[in-house]
Amino acid sequence: MAQTHIDALYQRLILDHYRNPRNKAALARHSVEASRCNPVCGDEVTVQLVVEEGRIARAAFTGHGCSISQAAASMMTDVVRGLDAAEALRMAERFQAMMTAPGLPAPGPEDPLGDLRALQGVSRFPVRVPCAMLAFEALRDALAGVGGTPCPPVH
Amino acid sequence: MPATRTLDPAAVRADFPILSEPVGGQPLVYLDNAASAQKPERVIRAVDHYYRHQHANVHRGIHELGRRATEAYEDARARVAAFIGADPDEVVWTRGTTEAINLVAGAWGIDSLDEGDEILLTTMEHHSNIVPWQLVAARTGARLRYLEMDDEECLRLDMLDEVLTDRTRLLAVTHVSNALGTVNPLAALIEAAHAAGALVLVDGAQAVPHMQIDVHALGADFYALSGHKMFGPTGIGVLWARRELLEEMPPYHGGGEMIRVVRRESSTWADVPHKFEAGTPNIAGAVGLAAACDYLTEIGMDAVQAYEHEVVRYAYECLSAMEGVRVYGPRDPANRAGVVAFTMDEAHPHDISTVLDSRGIAIRAGHHCAQLVMEHCGVAATARASFAFYNTREEVDRLVQAVEAVRRIFA
Ligand SMILES: Cc1ncc(COP(=O)(O)O)c(C=O)c1O
Numbered sequence: 001m002a003q004t005h006i007d008a009l010y011q012r013l014i015l016d017h018y019r020n021p022r023n024k025a026a027l028a029r030h031s032v033e034a035s036r037c038n039p040v041c042g043d044e045v046t047v048q049l050v051v052e053e054g055r056i057a058r059a060a061f062t063g064h065g066c067s068i069s070q071a072a073a074s075m076m077t078d079v080v081r082g083l084d085a086a087e088a089l090r091m092a093e094r095f096q097a098m099m100t101a102p103g104l105p106a107p108g109p110e111d112p113l114g115d116l117r118a119l120q121g122v123s124r125f126p127v128r129v130p131c132a133m134l135a136f137e138a139l140r141d142a143l144a145g146v147g148g149t150p151c152p153p154v155h
Numbered sequence: 156m157p158a159t160r161t162l163d164p165a166a167v168r169a170d171f172p173i174l175s176e177p178v179g180g181q182p183l184v185y186l187d188n189a190a191s192a193q194k195p196e197r198v199i200r201a202v203d204h205y206y207r208h209q210h211a212n213v214h215r216g217i218h219e220l221g222r223r224a225t226e227a228y229e230d231a232r233a234r235v236a237a238f239i240g241a242d243p244d245e246v247v248w249t250r251g252t253t254e255a256i257n258l259v260a261g262a263w264g265i266d267s268l269d270e271g272d273e274i275l276l277t278t279m280e281h282h283s284n285i286v287p288w289q290l291v292a293a294r295t296g297a298r299l300r301y302l303e304m305d306d307e308e309c310l311r312l313d314m315l316d317e318v319l320t321d322r323t324r325l326l327a328v329t330h331v332s333n334a335l336g337t338v339n340p341l342a343a344l345i346e347a348a349h350a351a352g353a354l355v356l357v358d359g360a361q362a363v364p365h366m367q368i369d370v371h372a373l374g375a376d377f378y379a380l381s382g383h384k385m386f387g388p389t390g391i392g393v394l395w396a397r398r399e400l401l402e403e404m405p406p407y408h409g410g411g412e413m414i415r416v417v418r419r420e421s422s423t424w425a426d427v428p429h430k431f432e433a434g435t436p437n438i439a440g441a442v443g444l445a446a447a448c449d450y451l452t453e454i455g456m457d458a459v460q461a462y463e464h465e466v467v468r469y470a471y472e473c474l475s476a477m478e479g480v481r482v483y484g485p486r487d488p489a490n491r492a493g494v495v496a497f498t499m500d501e502a503h504p505h506d507i508s509t510v511l512d513s514r515g516i517a518i519r520a521g522h523h524c525a526q527l528v529m530e531h532c533g534v535a536a537t538a539r540a541s542f543a544f545y546n547t548r549e550e551v552d553r554l555v556q557a558v559e560a561v562r563r564i565f566a
Contacts, residue, residue: 006509006513009509015565041520065505065535066506067503067565068505128505128509
């Protein structure tokens with residue numbers, strides 16, 4: 001039982017995003033950015049968005065932390081490209097709903113969550129849900145025009 | 156003194172009800188003892204018995220139950236004092252180590268420190284032995300200095316001459332590091348600090364569960380401990396201090412219990428240790444902690460130390476032999492107690508912890524309330540297996556197999 005949950009948690013797609021993150025870069029030019037820190041574990045994600053004509057033309061992230069927080073950031077930055085702010089926030093809602101309702105039927109291949117669907121297994125591990133949400137929290141802050149709450153500097 | 160005893164792990168495990176409770180359908184391997192240890196039947200029963208048969212407020216009522224509660228409470232103080240080699244009137248009940256240190260900071264620190272005075276800490280400290288001193292420094296103008304660690308995460312005694320000055324008023328140092336397991340050379344540290352005219356506060360939270368403590372023999376000025384890490388209840392702990400210091404120090408909290416006479420403008424204080432114990436205390440906690448001390452005395456701290464030493468050494472050897480695993484802290488097992496902290500090349504500590512948890516193994520991942528240790532090690536977090544005398548070599552084997560499984564997932 002627990003073992004199948006672990007396999008569902010650490011799917012190949014998640015590990016692939018963790019090892020080979022997409023859109024992991026600090027952009028020289030961006031419209032908005034925000035950072036989020038999980039103070040419990042020190043995981044950190046900074047999201048930068050290039051917004052053109054009301055749509056997210058490019059999303060990128062930097063950060064460090066566990067496989068779940070980093071894979072989620074990689075997947076999220078892929079999925080929100082081309083969306084306007086309202087659509088991106090709905091995506092965050094949709095993802096959060098999946099995280100907080102374990103046992104829902106798996107989203108189908110057509111689901112707009114795209115690769116993020118692979119993170120459904122996290123919902124079985126409530127202590128890890130904040131890891132998965134970190135990038136979306138930063139996205140929400142960036143879209144709201146607030147800088148988020150980065151980890152304080154070490155010194 | 157009883158002759159050195161040996162510890163029978165199967166027998167002591169049977170004393171801890173939770174250890175036979177399956178977790179997620181698997182036998183529990185509890186390796187998060189540094190965060191909080193489990194409770195033997197003896198402690199659970201003592202608390203139960205107290206509430207069923209002895210409870211009333213202490214030091215107040217003339218009635219029979221008040222007498223029983225007061226007797227149980229003061230008897231607990233005497234037994235805990237005996238366990239650490241102290242006199243009962245040097246033992247102040249606190250909520251735990253954190254409150255004990257805050258008591259010294261608030262009562263002694265605020266009262267005695269001035270601008271330019273120095274408080275010497277170490278980069279190995281738990282946040283509870285750093286932040287109270289930062290608060291005191293901000294209020295008094297005292298300055299914080301730090302003794303650093305070397306590349307085996309041991310304190311750099313060679314730096315003492317530099318950081319211990321004629322302005323140093325206090326050295327506050329942990330006996331055993333909760334993040335690393337490093338056992339500090341207290342005798343040398345205390346001698347050097349005293350020679351410089353400084354007092355010494357020892358954070359004993361991670362030492363008391365693993366070795367015999369005799370506060371008088373140790374020769375420090377303050378010693379702080381937490382009941383819940385030594386198999387007693389949560390919410391109870393001890394500040395031990397030399398009697399003269401307790402007598403000189405002003406009170407910490409004001410209220411009932413700690414006064415002799417209250418007048419409109421001022422009051423006089425109760426004798427030590429009651430002067431520092433305002434309000435209705437955690438009576439059941441004290442009773443439970445005394446039961447834990449009795450239990451440990453019966454098993455024998457010499458037996459506990461000898462047994463644990465082998466299990467921790469085995470864990471250290473197994474984990475440090477694994478490819479892609481880095482273990483922190485001293486290589487010499489003589490300088491390590493209770494903890495093996497590690498990171499893996501591919502897997503983040505939280506991922507390690509999740510995989511281990513799915514196999515019934517409880518460890519802690521994170522900064523362990525020791526961010527200066529993380530900074531020294533150059534990591535944001537570590538995975539920490541922390542042991543008690545009820546852990547076994549077989550459990551270490553299961554830990555190692557689980558770490559192998561992490562490797563298979565992430566490599
Ligand atoms: C070395 C050390 N000091 C202090 C503390 C704080 O103890 P408590 O939370 O019981 O007050 C801990 C507990 O985590 C510790 O390990």
